[in-house]
Amino acid sequence: MKNLKSIALAFVVALSTLSVTAQTKKVDVSKSTINWVGKKVTGEHSGTVAIKSGALVFKKNALTGGTFTVDMTSLTATDLTGEYQGKLNGHLKADDFFGTDKFPTSTLVFKTIAAKGNDVYTVTADLTIKAITKPITFDIAVKGNTATTALKIDRTKYDIKYKSANFFEGLGDKTIYDDFELTVNLKV
Template identity: 35%
Template sequence: MIIKYFSLASIILLFMVGCGKKSGTKDSNVGTTSYLNLEEGSYNIVREKSELKWTGKELSSKTHTGILFLKEGRINIDSNGMIEGKIVIDMTSINVTDLQGEWKDKLEGHLKSPDFFGVEKFPTAFITFQSNKKPNKENKINLDGELTIKDMTHPLSFTADLLHTEPFLKVQAILSFDRSKYDVRFRSGKYFENLGDKLILDDIDIDIILASE
């Protein structure tokens, strides 16, 4: 075990996918700051125990939220406790959670269209990450990496929390990326003028929990 384990990567990202606990148990890290000793090895991300939630906002303060699902991922820990990993995000799984019925279907379809993420042509996105230092006493770790969307790659940096919830090590983080860098232009102030309150903010937040074993 990582203790046997490995919070964009948000964990990148980046993107999403329940993180349930065993019935009648509590997180072993709650109320404590005990240091996690990371065991050397290569570990699979458990899709069903991981989460990828996104938030997008308009200038009018309207907010939309949703989830994404992971296709796969791995985390590697070396003998010095340094971390590196990669997750693959299923962009065809874009799911809107703040709407229902017809409006939900319309927004999901639009987000999957070439106006936004063009998932038919670009069905996956990727987050890679690696640590430059070991976790601190609060089990926080700084990660540098890259986010790839629509075959375009840009650097990404974030701070993650390491959480031990038996039998998983979870990595939890909030990532933010600028969609305009990935040619997602719809109602972006970087590409269009005089949008008024129709402007959609370029920054998209992703709340990530990665569980590995």
């Protein structure tokens, strides 16, 4: 009987070491940034958009999950000032682009994560913009309380086709490229 109790205790101890609980780290939205760049034939525009909320999930210091909500109403150009900045910001928030009155937030939900080594992970996530959800894959580096990534997003997958050469002919130098770039720096 004593031997059976010892075996049972050893089994419980072994199971408890296997079940490591996840640690969720909330993103500090005041210290985290998302910078964007959109390019066209004749140049580019750049700016920022704010994170409304977010969290990264870890098990044994390894990244295992993440969810984010972006405040699309905060979308602003930083390469312009005054009247031109106001016009571009208004157009980006209009239905031609992100339609922020109807779609004030976008979301990103991590689905699969694979470690690449040196604190870098390949993430496949569901990105929702304008109520359209598509998978996206990118690498993210996590060091201490910071996570960084750079990714490209094809805007046309989210019904943002304004001046896309893939949908409109004869645009010439008025063409806006389909991909926009994001540089994300998260503090948790």
